[in-house]
């Protein structure tokens with residue numbers, strides 16, 4: 001974690017594009033963006049492509065995504081001519097999950113839901129991050145109280161790598177402004193009240209003024225994270 005203070009100091013006085021280059025230079029061949037194809041990740045993908053930042057971009061296909069998300073993946077690859085690596089869950093793990101918990105067993109208990117997220121998201125993420133030293137995310141502070149406590153650069157003890165949140169202090173309005181200014185492709189569900197978009201059966205649109213993550217696992221009282229970011 002010897003670079004933590006340096007990265008945060010650099011982030012405080014430079015643009016996001018400059019920060020992305022700085023991190024790519026610091027960890028040549030070992031920095032990557034995990035994209036869920038949400039609007040924040042689309043902004044980062046656009047910056048990476050536009051500024052030719054040498055970092056890998058990958059996404060996780062859980063097998064339960066919205067049609068609109070697949071459409072956006074296709075559109076994004078075509079637009080930027082940048083390969084977005086797609087990681088899938090282990091087939092045997094999914095088969096066992098469905099056999100023992102049911103195809104929609106995640107509605108039955110928090111434990112089932114966490115098992116599904118572990119198999120469809122967390123395990124593929126672990127594979128995708130193998131060899132990475134810096135993990136770039138589209139997390140913003142105002143997405144939830146937990147996220148508000150984060151820093152632009154953090155040390156992920158669990159994964160033993162640097163976690164970079166370059167848009168941490170951006171508002172949703174700033175994200176949308178960037179998207180419209182640079183004509184960045186975005187998920188058409190955002191225009192239908194979906195703010196945070198994950199798997200289709202676990203995401204719904206929210207009303208104006210609702211918590212941005214209220215549309216995720218809405219049937220649970222307090223769990224609004226899937227374990228990808230280690231926030232419980």
Ligand code: SF4
Nearest residue numbers: 106116117120199202
């Ligand atoms: S969000 Fe829902 S469908 Fe997707 S991995 Fe988690 S529990 Fe499974």
